[in-house]
Amino acid sequence: MSRRRRKPLPQEPMRCEIVALSHDGRGIARNNGKTGFVDGALPGETVMAKVVSTRSKFDELRTLEVLAPVAERQTPPCEYADLCGGCSLQHMDGDAQIRFKENTLREHFAHFGGIEPEHWEPPLRSEASLGYRRKARLGVRYVKARESVLVGFREKRNSFLADIDHCAVLDPRIGERIRPLRDLLHGLEAYDRIAQVEVACGDDVAVMVFRNLDPLSDCDRDKLIAFGQAHDLHIYLQPKGPDTVHRIWPASDGPASERLSYRQPAFDLTFQYHPMDFTQVNAGLNRDMVARAVDWLDPQPDERVLDLFCGLGNFTLPLARKAGQVVGVEGDDAMVVRGRENAALNGIDNVAFHGADLHGDFTGQAWAREGFDKILIDPPRSGAEEVCRYLTAFGARRIVYVSCNPATLARDAGVMVQNGYRLVRAGVMDMFPHTTHVESIALFERADA
Structure with a gap:
């Protein structure tokens, strides 16, 4: 049986009127009833673009010439912006990038959770849009x-x-x-x-x-x-x-010598980590993010605080500077060890780190039985849908959720609201300037609190 030959791609550039921006940062056009996703184009622009791939329901195109630019367009700061896939928004100015990320979060809340925060918080901006990625x-x-x-x-x-x-x-x-x-x-x-x-x-x-x-x-x-x-x-x-x-x-003097470090001056903390450990890529934004999370959670000296997906203690130890007792829980045993090392390094003794499977019911664990007044959660991109179903068992009055994926945050926010919490605040944080990556933070409070 002979294979069906693919239809050759159109060779002539196509004129595209860009009507919107997709969540992956491409301009959206409609040509003869068919959707086109156009790399390098912004809403409101008219561009000439080349078809690079075609499907039954949409085409993918690359901008060749901008006929009518919008005010949000800028000259990319990197000469490889049109080629390299590391960044996709360098042709968009910083304010427009932030608005794009805020709109992405709003749309996901509306689509997945059917909810909206009571207050939209101003975005946390990166102190540097270049040279930030560690x-x-x-x-x-x-x-x-x-x-x-x-x-x-x-x-x-x-x-x-x-x-x-x-x-x-x-x-x-x-x-x-x-x-x-x-x-x-x-x-x-x-x-x-x-x-x-x-x-x-x-x-x-x-x-x-x-x-x-x-x-x-x-x-x-x-x-x-x-x-x-x-x-x-x-x-x-x-x-x-x-x-x-x-x-x-x-030359190595053993595992303890193979450590990098970063500081959190606002909390008088130093963190050490192995080069292969997970850490936030943007040090300046991370400092501001931790400060906002601690401020929103507002831990008190007489309160127990739970930090889920705690990693090496990026939030756990700052929280311990304010709270009576903090429990950090992580699924990676190596990171549990790192958290304990960092607590010892900083002389913090009101914190405990535990390893646990955070994809199942962990409410019966010994460290969980006393309950918690407040909770911070910073899950991976897949989110924490199952975890959110169990959090009500702790009776926490306030929960801060830090997210690297607006879709799973919105989904999990819907679970939280169904389980008796209000979505009080939310906002984006520009952890990855010039990319479509949306980092965000949300505050939930118990509805009866």
């Missing part, structure tokens, strides 16, 4: 036809790596070293056996973790060490899984 996973690929190595993020809407020499949104300790990193990898004997480079930056130290598919020669190790010395970077290798990550420069 963690990333950079792809590495040897391109045989070009006899060169590419390092960076994927191109927009395909699996190819973008050909870049620097990155404007990465911490400059990393972003300004993409070209030297490419040259380094090209000069290795294992030039085609490095799969990726994880990068992590603390307040004082920046790290590169090289995922080497095969053992490296002494010559290659020496080149990596020399690169770290020349660029003031700590160098790690990951020969297999995450548990095999180890530092080769500077």
